[in-house]
Amino acid sequence: MNNLDERNHRKWKFSLRHLLTLTALAALFIAVAIAYRKNESLNQSRAALLSLSSRLDVTDEDKLTHVALPKVANDFQTWDVHVPPGPALELRLGIGDVSEAGIPSQVERVGLPAGRHRVTLHSVVSPDSGNRFVVYVDAKQVIEKVPARDWLPGGWSSSSGLSWPQGPTTNEQTPLQLAGQRYTLRPDIGKNNYFNGSDDSLVTSPGYRVWIDQPDRSYEPASPFLGFEHHTTYHGIGLRDGLRYKMSTTAPYELTLTRPKSRGRDPVLRIIPEFIVDGKSVLSSQTPSFSSWQLRNDAVGKDALRWTKESSQTVYNAFLHATFKSDEDVKPVIELKWDADKPSEVGLRLAQTPANERITRLRLRIVGGTKHLWRKIDAGKQKLDSKKESDEKPADSSGMTISLDPVGEGDGDIQINWQTDQSLPLQVVQRNRVKPNPYSGVSLYQGLPLKFAARIPKSLAPSISVTRINQHPTLPDTPFPGGAVFGEIQMELKAEQDDWIWLQAQDLKITP
Amino acid sequence: MGRVLRRVCPAADRWGDAESAPSDPNVPIQDVAGAVKELIQTGKERHCDLSEAGRNTIRRAHAVQPVTESKWDGGRKKACPREIALQPLSKSNTDFSRGVCSPQRLPPDGSCTIVSMKTIIRLVTGLLFLTGILFLVWLTRENSRLAYDLSRLEAELGRMSVKEIDQVHIVAIKEPRVPSEVASHVQRVWQYRLYLPAGYDYVRMRGGGRVAEDGVYLKGGFSSGWSSPKPEATHALVSISLSIDGDRTKSFFSINESGGTGSWGPFGPEPIISDDLVVQTLSNASQGSRSFDQDTILPLLKVYDPKTADKKTIAGSEITTYAGGLILLCPKSRKSELDELRQGRVPNGFDPSWIAKGQSHE
Numbered sequence: 052m053n054n055l056d057e058r059n060h061r062k063w064k065f066s067l068r069h070l071l072t073l074t075a076l077a078a079l080f081i082a083v084a085i086a087y088r089k090n091e092s093l094n095q096s097r098a099a100l101l102s103l104s105s106r107l108d109v110t111d112e113d114k115l116t117h118v119a120l121p122k123v124a125n126d127f128q129t130w131d132v133h134v135p136p137g138p139a140l141e142l143r144l145g146i147g148d149v150s151e152a153g154i155p156s157q158v159e160r161v162g163l164p165a166g167r168h169r170v171t172l173h174s175v176v177s178p179d180s181g182n183r184f185v186v187y188v189d190a191k192q193v194i195e196k197v198p199a200r201d202w203l204p205g206g207w208s209s210s211s212g213l214s215w216p217q218g219p220t221t222n223e224q225t226p227l228q229l230a231g232q233r234y235t236l237r238p239d240i241g242k243n244n245y246f247n248g249s250d251d252s253l254v255t256s257p258g259y260r261v262w263i264d265q266p267d268r269s270y271e272p273a274s275p276f277l278g279f280e281h282h283t284t285y286h287g288i289g290l291r292d293g294l295r296y297k298m299s300t301t302a303p304y305e306l307t308l309t310r311p312k313s314r315g316r317d318p319v320l321r322i323i324p325e326f327i328v329d330g331k332s333v334l335s336s337q338t339p340s341f342s343s344w345q346l347r348n349d350a351v352g353k354d355a356l357r358w359t360k361e362s363s364q365t366v367y368n369a370f371l372h373a374t375f376k377s378d379e380d381v382k383p384v385i386e387l388k389w390d391a392d393k394p395s396e397v398g399l400r401l402a403q404t405p406a407n408e409r410i411t412r413l414r415l416r417i418v419g420g421t422k423h424l425w426r427k428i429d430a431g432k433q434k435l436d437s438k439k440e441s442d443e444k445p446a447d448s449s450g451m452t453i454s455l456d457p458v459g460e461g462d463g464d465i466q467i468n469w470q471t472d473q474s475l476p477l478q479v480v481q482r483n484r485v486k487p488n489p490y491s492g493v494s495l496y497q498g499l500p501l502k503f504a505a506r507i508p509k510s511l512a513p514s515i516s517v518t519r520i521n522q523h524p525t526l527p528d529t530p531f532p533g534g535a536v537f538g539e540i541q542m543e544l545k546a547e548q549d550d551w552i553w554l555q556a557q558d559l560k561i562t563p
Numbered sequence: 564m565g566r567v568l569r570r571v572c573p574a575a576d577r578w579g580d581a582e583s584a585p586s587d588p589n590v591p592i593q594d595v596a597g598a599v600k601e602l603i604q605t606g607k608e609r610h611c612d613l614s615e616a617g618r619n620t621i622r623r624a625h626a627v628q629p630v631t632e633s634k635w636d637g638g639r640k641k642a643c644p645r646e647i648a649l650q651p652l653s654k655s656n657t658d659f660s661r662g663v664c665s666p667q668r669l670p671p672d673g674s675c676t677i678v679s680m681k682t683i684i685r686l687v688t689g690l691l692f693l694t695g696i697l698f699l700v701w702l703t704r705e706n707s708r709l710a711y712d713l714s715r716l717e718a719e720l721g722r723m724s725v726k727e728i729d730q731v732h733i734v735a736i737k738e739p740r741v742p743s744e745v746a747s748h749v750q751r752v753w754q755y756r757l758y759l760p761a762g763y764d765y766v767r768m769r770g771g772g773r774v775a776e777d778g779v780y781l782k783g784g785f786s787s788g789w790s791s792p793k794p795e796a797t798h799a800l801v802s803i804s805l806s807i808d809g810d811r812t813k814s815f816f817s818i819n820e821s822g823g824t825g826s827w828g829p830f831g832p833e834p835i836i837s838d839d840l841v842v843q844t845l846s847n848a849s850q851g852s853r854s855f856d857q858d859t860i861l862p863l864l865k866v867y868d869p870k871t872a873d874k875k876t877i878a879g880s881e882i883t884t885y886a887g888g889l890i891l892l893c894p895k896s897r898k899s900e901l902d903e904l905r906q907g908r909v910p911n912g913f914d915p916s917w918i919a920k921g922q923s924h925e
Contacts, residue, residue: 089702090709093709106716120740192744
């Protein structure tokens with residue numbers, strides 16, 4: 052029984068055969084590890100060199116493939132292209148107004164048979180040498196396009212690359228864009244002045260695209276609106292080249308409107324609304340329970356804003372729903388409206404919804420005069436100049452309120468216009484001043500100078516006033532640089548839900 | 564029956580530790596199972612081996628005495644009451660090391676697949692060998708292909724052996740690829756492959772006007788661009804070209820497609836880039852790759868017309884200057900010294916080794 056136990060409890064013995072097996076396995080493992088490390092190193096080196104190389108790697112014969120050759124001259128770009136067998140493709144050169152979303156309307160095209168080709172674009176865009184675009188395929192000139200001199204009047208100040216427009220995902224093969232460039236016009240501000248403004252890639256400007264596409268594919272012009280399903284609200288919603296509503300992270304209560312077309316990303320219009328019920332303010336910038344404005348598709352406010360693209364639609368609306376940290380009786384809803392036929396305007400009103408029915412009056416403060424140096428106001432027969440006003444009535448630190456009495460024609464709208472007294476971009480004004488810079492501490496709008504207007508229906512019985520400021524915003528006992536400005540415009544209106552207030556901002560003519 | 568049991572389990576009154584042995588094919592397995600059943604009932608049985616039991620044998624035994632579990636643990640058989648331990652032996656009577664036959668997993672017919680751990684280990688070992696060898700063969704072939712591909716890429720981009728990973732390496736590309744439609748618009752083209760070590764922080768500068776034969780003196784317009792140091796070492800492609808634009812010389816300089824053009828003014832009385840120009844490059848194709856410390860100023864290319872010599876006294880020293888242009892990389896740590904050297908002044912503690920010599924004259 053002991054023997055049996057011993058045998059039953061017999062340990063597994065490590066034999067020479069096992070040793071040899073383990074040694075062979077270890078040797079194999081080491082060999083694989085060394086080969087694997089070498090493989091990694093070779094792959095890294097190859098990837099590093101491939102990124103510098105102009106080799107066209109065709110891994111799939113049925114796929115349109117390309118590689119850019121290193122540039123050896125600024126105005127030449129060359130690509131090696133593999134065109135797959137199958138349906139014919141064509142090479143297109145489009146020149147005209149482009150944006151991140153736009154395809155130029157003027158398109159020159161040439162067939163591109165299957166096989167390997169070398170495509171070269173020679174682009175000369177210069178106010179001195181003229182504008183010229185030449186496309187070569189396999190060293191032969193196939194397209195030449197010479198835009199008119201006024202295509203880029205005054206030349207360009209900056210250019211940026213364009214990627215292919217993003218849109219709703221389709222099953223169709225995306226065209227292969229080889230090059231895309233947009234040019235930002237140089238404003239005529241005089242030889243000794245320098246302007247450095249910045250728009251965004253969604254703004255329409257002169258440019259070109261070179262791409263390979265199917266012959267039967269055509270493109271509609273880019274929509275003038277921003278706010279469709281595939282758009283983010285980062286660049287704002289509204290008109291591509293006009294006023295866009297953009298939520299402010301620093302002042303969430305303010306309704307901020309930007310206009311990147313004017314080469315500035317800061318708000319051009321900042322509106323602070325106040326909602327009044329029977330003489331009592333129910334929502335203002337001082338309401339502690341206010342949380343945020345939420346962009347919605349309708350006045351009921353169920354769905355987040357997602358416009359549906361319809362090529363025939365020229366008007367789009369958005370609704371701003373006030374949300375609160377606590378439950379409030381009155382939750383105002385503001386409606387904004389953009390009309391493609393009014394490219395520089397945005398409409399604003401109380402939305403037609405039961406949520407607004409109790410509101411009796413609406414007060415709008417349009418602020419930002421110190422940034423835009425508003426010094427001239429035209430309210431029909433009444434014309435104000437902030438500098439002249441200051442001569443007659445000395446200003447105090449909080450500013451002085453001046454009532455306006457604009458008179459509209461007949462039953463039409465009342466219109467007031469306001470603007471700066473400067474004819475150059477304010478950044479140029481700020482830079483050209485003598486040292487020390489009197490505008491130190493004053494944050495001026497960095498884009499092109501703008502003029503503003505508001506059109507208000509008489510039915511709203513508007514009461515309008517302006518505040519003149521003659522104090523430096525940061526330095527005590529110091530007058531505002533360059534003279535007093537109108538800091539803000541106030542409008543008190545009847546809370547009618549039918550009539551629109553139209554606000555306008557457009558470029559002011561620059562005189563160097 | 565007793566004969567059968569004594570053959571199977573020769574120990575007398577307790578059978579639990581009986582050693583296995585091949586069963587007698589003349590004794591039906593049902594009889595054996597029946598006997599074991601009796602022994603279990605009388606408490607004499609702890610376990611009993613059943614040798615060379617096939618599927619049908621097990622099934623028949625199972626019909627008589629239900630099999631609960633059978634285990635082998637490192638050669639030690641754990642006895643379990645009310646069970647039949649089944650241990651098939653190989654033809655060579657070698658012992659199996661480990662295996663499990665769970666009656667819960669038995670199909671209705673009582674059949675059981677018993678897999679030996681020894682077999683599993685052998686199988687795994689064999690699989691490891693096979694997989695390892697196949698992977699090694701594949702890796703060897705792949706490495707061979709990659710090495711060939713690398714050699715082709717190096718033939719295109721210049722061969723460079725990066726042994727000192729903290730140094731800047733440069734090699735000229737022997738035949739820059741310039742399409743014919745582009746070649747007619749540019750007079751001279753140079754391309755270099757650069758290895759930039761991790762964290763290399765440099766300024767690139769291109770300028771035209773008056774230059775000196777040695778050093779980085781430059782009087783004229785220039786433009787510079789600042790790089791962002793990368794956390795890892797990178798390779799870069801440098802392209803430089805000269806072309807004629809009206810009566811001026813246009814220079815193009817880019818590093819990894821980032822760069823632009825500048826006007827250098829006429830090199831001579833005629834708006835041409837003649838073969839008489841003196842060209843100093845930091846590397847040419849016949850020399851192979853060169854390497855430099857990170858704090859060395861690297862004049863990549865200097866071009867000047869020797870017929871435009873003009874002697875000038877700058878900062879107390881007489882310098883012969885020529886109409887030409889200069890393209891260089893400068894470590895940011897040497898930027899202030901470069902500004903002085905560019906103006907013909909000698910910075911404090913200046914050592915000629917701060918500036919890499921353009922050893923190549925074309």
